[in-house]
Amino acid sequence: MSILEIILFTLGKVLVLLTLILLSVSYLVYFERRISAWIQNRLGPNRVGWQGVLQPFADIFKLLLKEDIVPDKANKKIHTLAPIIALFVAFSTYAVIPFGPTVTLFGYSVPLVVADINIGILYVLALSSIGVYAMTLAGWSSGSKYSLLGGIRSSAQMISYEVSMGFSVGGVLLLSQSLRPTEIVLAQSGWMWNAFIQPIGFITFLVASFAETNRLPFDLPEAEPELVGGFHTEYSSMKFAGFFLAEYANMIIASALIVTLYLGGWQLPLIDTFGLPSGIVITLQILGFVLKMGMLLFFFIWIRWTLPRFRYDQLMSLGWKVMFPLSLINLIWVAVLIMVFNI
Amino acid sequence: MAEKKRLKDLTFWDKIYIPAILNGLALTFKNLLGPKFTLKYPEEKFIPSGSYRGSPVLVVEKNGVERCVACGLCSRVCPALAIEVQAAETENEKERYPEKFEINMLRCIYCGFCEEVCPEEAILMSKEYELAFDNREDGIYGKDKLLKPVEELKDRIEFLRRYK
Numbered sequence: 214m215s216i217l218e219i220i221l222f223t224l225g226k227v228l229v230l231l232t233l234i235l236l237s238v239s240y241l242v243y244f245e246r247r248i249s250a251w252i253q254n255r256l257g258p259n260r261v262g263w264q265g266v267l268q269p270f271a272d273i274f275k276l277l278l279k280e281d282i283v284p285d286k287a288n289k290k291i292h293t294l295a296p297i298i299a300l301f302v303a304f305s306t307y308a309v310i311p312f313g314p315t316v317t318l319f320g321y322s323v324p325l326v327v328a329d330i331n332i333g334i335l336y337v338l339a340l341s342s343i344g345v346y347a348m349t350l351a352g353w354s355s356g357s358k359y360s361l362l363g364g365i366r367s368s369a370q371m372i373s374y375e376v377s378m379g380f381s382v383g384g385v386l387l388l389s390q391s392l393r394p395t396e397i398v399l400a401q402s403g404w405m406w407n408a409f410i411q412p413i414g415f416i417t418f419l420v421a422s423f424a425e426t427n428r429l430p431f432d433l434p435e436a437e438p439e440l441v442g443g444f445h446t447e448y449s450s451m452k453f454a455g456f457f458l459a460e461y462a463n464m465i466i467a468s469a470l471i472v473t474l475y476l477g478g479w480q481l482p483l484i485d486t487f488g489l490p491s492g493i494v495i496t497l498q499i500l501g502f503v504l505k506m507g508m509l510l511f512f513f514i515w516i517r518w519t520l521p522r523f524r525y526d527q528l529m530s531l532g533w534k535v536m537f538p539l540s541l542i543n544l545i546w547v548a549v550l551i552m553v554f555n556i
Numbered sequence: 557m558a559e560k561k562r563l564k565d566l567t568f569w570d571k572i573y574i575p576a577i578l579n580g581l582a583l584t585f586k587n588l589l590g591p592k593f594t595l596k597y598p599e600e601k602f603i604p605s606g607s608y609r610g611s612p613v614l615v616v617e618k619n620g621v622e623r624c625v626a627c628g629l630c631s632r633v634c635p636a637l638a639i640e641v642q643a644a645e646t647e648n649e650k651e652r653y654p655e656k657f658e659i660n661m662l663r664c665i666y667c668g669f670c671e672e673v674c675p676e677e678a679i680l681m682s683k684e685y686e687l688a689f690d691n692r693e694d695g696i697y698g699k700d701k702l703l704k705p706v707e708e709l710k711d712r713i714e715f716l717r718r719y720k
Contacts, residue, residue: 256594518576519584520577 218321226327230307234298238461239269245461245514252518273454281450286356296448296455299347303462306340309333310469313479313499325479325499328396333394334382337470338375341425343461345371348427348434348444351456355447366525367434370424373532374431378421380540384414384547385474398478408475410550414543415475417536422467424532427460428513430520431484435526468509476505535556583619606715609666609681611697612659613704622703623678626654630670630679638663639670657702661687662695672720680712 243258243265248255258265283289313325330336345368352364385407386392389400401407408415424431435443445456472478479502484494523531569575595602604610616625626643644655670679682704689695706713 249645250587250594251588254587254590254593256592256596259596515581515588516583519580 222321222323223327226325227308230327231304234304234307234462234465235458237465238458239273241461241464241510242272242457243269243419244510245517248511248514249518250467252515262335263405270527276454276457277451279450281452282447284356284447288354288356288446291350292447293452295347295351296452296459298350299344299459300455300462302344302347303459303466306466307469309336309394310466310473311398312469312502316493316495324395329393329395331393333389334386334392334397334474337466338379338382341463341466342371342375342427344459347459351448352434352444355444357447359440359442359446360444363434363440363446366440367427367444370427370433370528370532374421374424374536377417377532377536378425378541380537380544381421381542382413382446382474383420384543387544387547387551394473394478398473398480401477402480403556404440404482406475406477411543411547413539413546415471417540417543418475419471420536423472423513423516424528426463426467428464428515429517430523431528432522433525451554464510464513465506468506468513471509472502472505476509478502572613582612604683604685606711608683609668610684610686611661611666611682611687612664612670612679612702613682613709614654614657614670614699614702615678615680615685615709616705618706621650622653623676624654624657625650625676625678626653626657627652627675629673629675633669633673635664635667635669636663638665654699657699658696659702660696661689662692662718671716677713677716678718680709682709682712 246268247257247259248263256380258268261267261271283292308327309330311324311326313330315322317323348367349364350361352362355361383427385397387408388410389397391397405424423429427434433443434440435445437443440446445453450458479498481498481501484497489497591703617623624641626641628641628643631639631641638660640656640658640660641654643652645651646653666681668681671681
């Protein structure tokens, strides 16, 4: 493959992935509204198009047509920069998530991942830490008490939960002996999913990713009843939509990451035993990845409409006194597994 | 602040929260699949019971004569001053009838005092709740809009006779 071909293929993958993500983000908002309505015995948006399927577009047009208000006391440059950081971080993280095996297209072998880099997991962790800056800067630059409190809360929350998140990922890395996401997926072939081998790590990572994506029960930076919307109180129009989209994009990246790290990525167990042609197998594997992600996203929404929000001190004590020791225990458990069974 | 002692110590399973969370998830999932209570409004309409106080209407007997004798009590008792009555006389057995009977629906507060005070059971609160106008003049209902045949108001009459 020449450099030109590599660039063309990568651009193609980026375009396809970006379109799919933007679409799925807007439909995630739609499904969140429908599912929350169903849980509360309501119907939800069902007027725009068949069963309301065009609702996301109506929402986007509404947000675009709104007046963009920047408060007088805001630091205008940073106020504008914050949603851009949020969106940039949310979208660029997808680059390293493998959504299928290597396929042969037009005579070239193309790995179904935008960038197959050897420090993929590190890249994800680093970028998701930058995501905190979006919220903290948004809260700080708005010139409002509520926003500032939201920003401070978000930084404190992210720091506490990133620790247990990092340690839970450590367990996965010990087993796969690699930071490359494609290899982590391959290490979980058959039923060797990390969720079964290290359930404690799976749970701590799941809880930490709820905190990282600011979803209930950990949505303290937003906390509508006490902070009027937290860090995005002073945002309107498309800048608000930026944060909104970033939150949902983060949800998708979090579930994609959980699938990659703990649920075997695109691998479906026992698929080779049916003797299907390779084209169908690959399609099924990509569909399997999407299905696993969809189930996790449903779980995210389901949890949001089930559990109440944590109090700030409860959040901190849960993060440091429960999640952190649990992720350490998981690390020891994996080390013992490797020593005893030599996997 | 002194630490409050719990009435009952939490067990291990209470402390790890997970059974409680699963319980909650099961409850919300049950509701997710359960029946929905929303009415798709313009297509499906809410049908109120007899106790509902919608817009006030005037009762027309089966022979086509209105019950109202234009005594003006409803107009007198109306706290929002929404009712205006002008009496006139006919050659019929029941001499008095309202020549003009107007209720300003923009002022009406649906308290039902007019219905309560009426000696002839002539003004009743109907089940009508779709009251939208695009100008203030349309909000003033005259006799043409207020008169309703007695059959349509059976529920309300029954309710009033039982509970009033």
